[in-house]
Amino acid sequence: MELTTIWFTLIAVLWIGYFTLEGFDFGVGMLLPFLAKDDTERRVMINTIGPVWDGNEVWLLVAGGATFAAFPEWYATLFSGFYLPLLLILVALIVRGVAFEYRAKRDDDQWRGRWDAAIVVGSFLPALLWGVAFANILHGVPIDADKEYAGGFFNLLNPYALLGGVTTLLLFLAHGALFVSLKTDGAIRHRARARAVPLLVAAAAAGVAFLAWTQADTGTATSAVAFVLAALALVGALFSARAGREGRAFAGTFAGIGIAVAGLFLALFPDVMPTTLAGGVDLTTTNAASTAYTLKLMTVFAVVFTPLVLAYQGWTYWVFRKRISVDHIPSTTSSAPAPTATTAP
Template structure:
C-alpha cells in the first residue's frame, strides 16, 4: 500500500512537472496572434523573438509527458489501459497537435516567404491551444468520474466528456497556460514586446482568476476535504500574487507564482481523486483505485529504486539547461548580423 501511494504521488509529480513546464510553452505559442502579429510580415522579428524564448527547452519540457506516461503504464497498468482506451480520441488529438507544433517549430525558418511563416505560426497556435484545452477536459473528467463498467472499460462517448465540469476544466487550463506563457515572454524578452507581454499577462490573468476560481470552488464542493480546500486556496493565492508581481514589473516573481499556481491546481485535482484513479459513475464498485489498478509490489519496488537513481540526474540536467539559457532573447540579437538560432531557428546562438 505504501508503494502504491508513493507511485500515485510520483505520477502526480510528473504531471505537475509537465503542466508547469510545457504549460508556459503552450502559452507562448498561443500568444503569437496577440503579440507577434501572425500573418503580418511587418514584425517577423517579434514573432521570432517570441518563439525563441522556448527554443532551447520546448522539446525537453515535453519529455515529462513521456516519462509520466511510461511510469503510469508500469505502475498502474489498469489505469493506463482504461484511460488510453476510453480517452483515445482526445489523447490522439493531443498527440497529433503536439506533432504539428513540433514540425512547425522546425520548418518555420526554412523559407523567407511571409505566407510560409504565417502558415506555420497558425499551426503553432493550434498545436498549443488544443492540448492546453484538452488536458484540462481530460483531467476534469478523471476527477469527476466516467462511465466505467465492471471490466473497467469506458462505455461512454467522446461527447460525454464535453460536460460542463469538463469544459470548465479545459477553459481553466487554457487560460492558465496562456497567462503563464505571456508572463514567461515578459521575463525572457526586452523592449516593447516585454511591455506588451506584461499587459497581456495582466489582462488574461484577471480572466483566468475568475474562471479558475469557479472551477476550484466546484472541485472543492464536489470533493470536499481539508487538504483539497487548502490546496485550492494556495492555488488561488499564488495566481493573485502572480498578477500583482507582473503589475509591478517583477517578472521573475510573477513567473514563479504562476508556476506555483499550476502546481497547486494540479495537486488539488490529484488530492480530490485519491485514493481513486478513475472513479466510475455507473457504480462506485467499478471504480479504479490505487489498489486494484497497480502493478505488483515487486514491480513497484524495482521502479522505486530506478526512480531514486535516475530522478536526481534528470532534475539536475533540467536545471542546468535552464541556467545555460537563462538570458533574455533580445530584439537586437535577432536584428543584428549574428547567425540565426537557437534550436528552433536552426543554430546555436540566440536570435
C-alpha cells in the same frame, strides 16, 4: 507508505512538472500572433522557449510511461475511453514540434505563416484538452464492472469538464505572457506585460470557480488547503504583474498551477479513475496497480535517474536564463539555426 501510494505521488509530481513547465510553452505559442508584430519578433518569442520546449515534453512522456508501468488498468481504461481527445493532443504536439523545426526551411513569408499557425493551433488544443481530460478523471466517467469505459466522446464534454478546459487554457495563456515578459526586452516585453494582467484576472476567476466546484464535488480537507494556496498564489501573481514585478508574477503562476494540480490529485486519491455507473467499479491505487515486484524495480530506477534528469534540466534553464530582444536575432534567415539553439529561426 505503500508503493502504490508512492507511485501515485510520483505520477502527480510528474504532471505538476509538465503543467508548470509546458504550460508557459503553450502560452507562448498561443500568443505568437498577438505579441509579435513581424517575423523578427516572432523569432524572438520562439527563441524564449527554443532551448527548453522539447525538454519540457519529457515530463509528459515519463508520466505516461510511469502510469503504464505502475497502474496498467488506469492506463488502459484512460486511453481507451479518452482515445479521441488524447489523439488530438498527440497530433497537435507532433505538428507543433515539426513547426518549430520547419518554419525556417524556406525564406518565404507564406511558408513561415503556415507553420506559425500550426504552432498556435498545436499549442491551443493541448492547453484546452488537458483540462477537459483531467476534469473528467476527477468527476468520474462511465466505467463498467470489467473496468472498461462504457461511454462515448460526448460524455466527456460536460459543463464541469469544459470549465476545466477553459481554466487550463487561460492559466497557460497568462503563464506564457509572464514568461515572455520575463525573457524578452523591448516592445515585446511591454506588450506581454500589458496582456498578462487581464489574462491573469480571467485565469484567476476561472480557476477559483473550477477549484470550488472540484472541492464541492470530490474535495477533501487536504485538497481544500491546496486550492486555497493555489488561489492565493494566483492573486499574488496578479498584484505582482500590476506592479511590474515580472519574476514574482511568474513565480506566482508557477506556484498556482503546481499547487492546484497537487490539490486535484489529493482530491482524487485513493481513486485514480472513479466511475459514474451504479454497477461499475472505481479504479483505485490498489486494484489498478502492477505487482509489488514491478513497483519495487521501478522505484530503484526512479531513485537513480530522476536526480540526473532534474539536474540536466535545471542546468539548461540556467544556461539560457538571459533576456533576448530583436537585437539578438540575425538579419537573414539563412544564418539562423534551429529553435533548439540560442536564436530562433
